[in-house]
Amino acid sequence: MKRFLPVILFLGLSLAASAQQALGPGSGLVSSEINPDHSVTFRYQNPKAKVVQVTGDFLPTRPIEIDLGERVIIYDAPGVADLKEGPDGVWTYTSAPLEGELYSYSFLVDGKKAMDPSNVHQNRDVATWTNIFILSAQPGDKGWYYGVHNVPHGTVSHVWYESATLNSQRRMTVYTPAGYENGTQSYPVLYLLHGSGGDEDAWSDLGRTAQIMDNLIAEGKAKPMIVVMPNGVWFNQAAPGAAVDNFQPTMANSRSQSTIEIEESFPDVMQFVEKHYRVSKGYAHTAVAGLSMGGRQSCMLSLHYPDTFGYVGLFSGVGTIEGNEQAFAKVFAYEPKLYWIGCGKADGIMENSRRLKEWFDFQGFPATLYESEGGHIWRNWREYLTIFAQQLFRAPQQRKQPVRRYTSAVSEVD
């Protein structure tokens, strides 16, 4: 191997054109390989390893009891499967047939995490990288929407704006739909917020926003729209590596270090967007949604600016009702076109999500509650975006007669 490595490097670096046929031992491996029956085969070359395993969300989870002292909780840990070693030092595992989805995985080599060197595709979630693969088992399944197809593609831009409130330059990711550059029309806007530890790259990278929007718009299932993904942590001006002092990401919740809430700085984002993009302004053309921390932020933005967001999406994150009854009453007064709550059944946020849905129902403004399987995971958030985006900026729904109006509700709560 020591002899081969420099030859490979040499050919790769200095004789680029001829390297293709000389990549040598191990490089011929295909992993992960999607088989015709939609099972997936993983391969890893390492003759010295004693145990090679694969862990990932394509495997059934393992419920594990965790003793926290005062109580025991059940945690659905990611599954682990053993690869088997062949005579050539190549370890192999083939999964059961899988549903269409974007899956994440890593190898465990003698218990230590290793990336799959045969798969260049990987995602960063906060500070952790994992390999990914996308399986589309049948046309129109979830995996299909996360993949790239021969449809018109929108533009993804990393743009800096000045936040007067936060006294700094900040970075946002902006999706403009296919045709934006060629046209003169204005588009509605979805502001899409990440969770703790995320940043302005989270929705475009982990969330597959551009692919989901490209595919939905091409099918006519979503209206062409601009999607704005700002950085929602006030003390991070940008993602790790794109900013001066944000080098190693952590689960940074903007609430944990300050009282500067997103409600204060968000007008800077909207002013920049409305000035620099062809945006249809106003309630019927403006949506806000977010996951986890971004769900709570979206809720608080809708309360703070009840006349601004006609469409609100809370993905595994909601605001509290207590103390916000009057603010919610103002939201109801504007008759929101869509107040959409999504949550996984195994998510600790589910209880509050159901309470908020009931509160809306009680006030006569039915919110939508979408309950999915699983917990607080990106697999759910990609799905929620796919569902939510299709309902945006449609003609105002014919509402049923409200059960009661907010004024009486407020007096009752007071």
Next chain:
Amino acid sequence: MKRFLPVILFLGLSLAASAQQALGPGSGLVSSEINPDHSVTFRYQNPKAKVVQVTGDFLPTRPIEIDLGERVIIYDAPGVADLKEGPDGVWTYTSAPLEGELYSYSFLVDGKKAMDPSNVHQNRDVATWTNIFILSAQPGDKGWYYGVHNVPHGTVSHVWYESATLNSQRRMTVYTPAGYENGTQSYPVLYLLHGSGGDEDAWSDLGRTAQIMDNLIAEGKAKPMIVVMPNGVWFNQAAPGAAVDNFQPTMANSRSQSTIEIEESFPDVMQFVEKHYRVSKGYAHTAVAGLSMGGRQSCMLSLHYPDTFGYVGLFSGVGTIEGNEQAFAKVFAYEPKLYWIGCGKADGIMENSRRLKEWFDFQGFPATLYESEGGHIWRNWREYLTIFAQQLFRAPQQRKQPVRRYTSAVSEVD
């Protein structure tokens, strides 16, 4: 460890806000850590490993003889250093003090490559990921230009355009300088081409184009300009993961699979850019440069469109003189403002680079030849961009009286 892992995952996924102080064993490691004397410490936790090494371009190379049968060549292989195990299973190595630079490295655990789990920063070069760190040893060194500073930042966009010649949508990366969104002025354009195996993300990711341009422009060392980074391989519409059928990248040289040269399809790129961006058109405002395959392509573009590119940069890649003498004569006729050749002294391209420089001198149009240390590596290409960009779109240089005019040169060659 089995007990800790699910706890960590649970806290990380479901109790995001409180995970920061509970990330558990191993996660407290800092690696790579830049020390006050500009040495760098690497740390890796693995009690089961027998040998842990680090390999990277911060270490002195190891000259290795490679016997190719008919001849023996010397290859400068990347250096390797041993980490030492401490009592807690944490392996450590501290480098010598380093110069300011962007460095790449990987661990070798019992001979097998492993990413540094404590360092979220990594780059993909063709199909290989490595960790990176940026060291700025003193203000204004190379590392400083590759880092992010508190200067105005330009926008980086991933844009799709229609290529009539190639009958497909294709993706390009476009850098627009800070202030572009707010202004009405036009900017000169640098078309910047990648090498074999690269794609439209190579210059922005590995090449640090946005950081280099932001920093040079902020210091007044480069003129504000638009940098267009298209995909230069005709059968790849986009980078792996961004296109339908380009999943695992290889050293794909556009010449190796077809006779469709970039000269044929490049007008599609320029027409899109000139239509959709505020571009100063014409010879004095248009530059082309590229690395390796992209250097050859830049040379061929300058020959094919001698009235188009006033500034040409060939980084470790040149066109041949033989057969192109008349085409070069047309280049000379337009008196190029800058024909800049950069090459590493250990690069196999050096011989042809020197020949081209001599050919220019002989024709009375001095080209610039910049000879750097090292070979066919990104470290050189980042430096070449930093140098080349500063010379672009300046007032026409006062030329010395040409030694001879192209007409006589051509007749001599003929």
